[in-house]
Amino acid sequence: MSERTMSNVALVPSVRSRLWASGISFVLGFAVANYGILMISKPDQWVWLGVAILLMLTGAAGILFADTNKSVSFWAVLGIEVFLVFTLLPLLWTFTVATTPSELTATSLWPDEVTWSAFSDVLGSDELRRAALTSALVSGVATLVSVPLAIGASYALVRVKTRGRRVVYALVIAALLMPLVALTGPIADQVIAFDRYGSRWALVPAALLITLPLSIWLLVTVFKRAPWSLGDAVRADGATRRQWLVRFVVPAFAPGILVVTLLVFVVGCQDYVLGAALSTTDAPLPASLLMARGDLESSSATIAAVGLLWAIVPAMLLLVAPRRIHQLLGRSYR
Known part of the structure; x- marks a missing residue:
């Protein structure tokens, strides 16, 4: 086996690793969905449900592709998704605070009224x-x-x-x-x-x-x-x-x-x-x-x-x- 082939084989995650990543992603998405349904009111509830669906779909995809030779790490996919959530949601909240009229107080991630006076x-x-x-x-x-x-x-x-x-x-x-x-x-x-x-x-x-x-x-x-x-x-x-x-x-x-x-x-x-x-x-x-x-x-x-x-x-x-x-x-x- 050539050195390049050996390196490519080493890059393919194991089935067990993919199944663990898929399971954790699915359970995390299930927990986020339940918390969003029970504890979060609209319109923020849709954000929680969107994140939950994304995580659960990642878990399902990980199970489907667990026994393949594709060099895809679902730990990396899960990490990127969590990183994006913790990056984009604070930016959305910052945008909401910046565009909320001065006489109102921002109470949800989605702005109710948008004004550009702060800018x-x-x-x-x-x-x-x-x-x-x-x-x-x-x-x-x-x-x-x-x-x-x-x-x-x-x-x-x-x-x-x-x-x-x-x-x-x-x-x-x-x-x-x-x-x-x-x-x-x-x-x-x-x-x-x-x-x-x-x-x-x-x-x-x-x-x-x-x-x-x-x-x-x-x-x-x-x-x-x-x-x-x-x-x-x-x-x-x-x-x-x-x-x-x-x-x-x-x-x-x-x-x-x-x-x-x-x-x-x-x-x-x-x-x-x-x-x-x-x-x-x-x-x-x-x-x-x-x-x-x-x-x-x-x-x-x-x-x-x-x-x-x-x-x-x-x-x-x-x-x-x-x-x-x-x-x-x-x-x-x-």
Whole structure:
């Protein structure tokens, strides 16, 4: 048996595994259906019944395809369905809160009356526009500083055979995983000592704590997946440095570096810990919403509207470059 055939056989889940996944999916759907019928009133009841039908159909399909050679894992299908439920239902609730008239209170997942006044208030608010501009500027500058530095660091970690590079990479991961709350006190003391507390630009050095380790971590994946043998062949064929850059470097690295830059920018825009700790007047948007939670008019609807508008950029990035993002954040076993 060839190596490829053996790998394909190993990818086919066992009958027992499929039956367990099917049984759990069916029982979970049955429980959701009963809870929805007995405890949930309309129109939300239809949401519960829809989720229950989906889970029960998955269980039935798992039983039908249990004894086949198709490499379909119903544990993965069940996991995706649960993930979608826990992602889409909160988004639906956020949309309902954002579009509910100010004189009413949202009580169900489906909006009874839809009004777009909260979105108009958000787009017309000088305070929120200034906070969004602060987030974009701080994250943009930090990203522009981090990515070039990360390119050199990632190249060295992947291509340069030096002692201690695993330790360096472990330190990068440790910096990426370090809770920012533990660093806000010392950073705030330094900002106050330099008399820059409250300044928009004081947030940029602190934002590097997020953007630089993340850039290195993502770009290491880009450099590991690069076809370096092709680059060596181009140089061996007598290509000049300019031809090497045009024919190898740009096609091999530019798409990945662009996606990394956009991902780092989006992640940097989501910070609220450093923004709330280092600025009170020109705070980024997430920190502004955190600190002004009780001061905003129609607070719940406004915050929900801001959240939906703020989610447009990462959603567009996910739709435009899903394969690149999967390669950076996931792992393919095929």
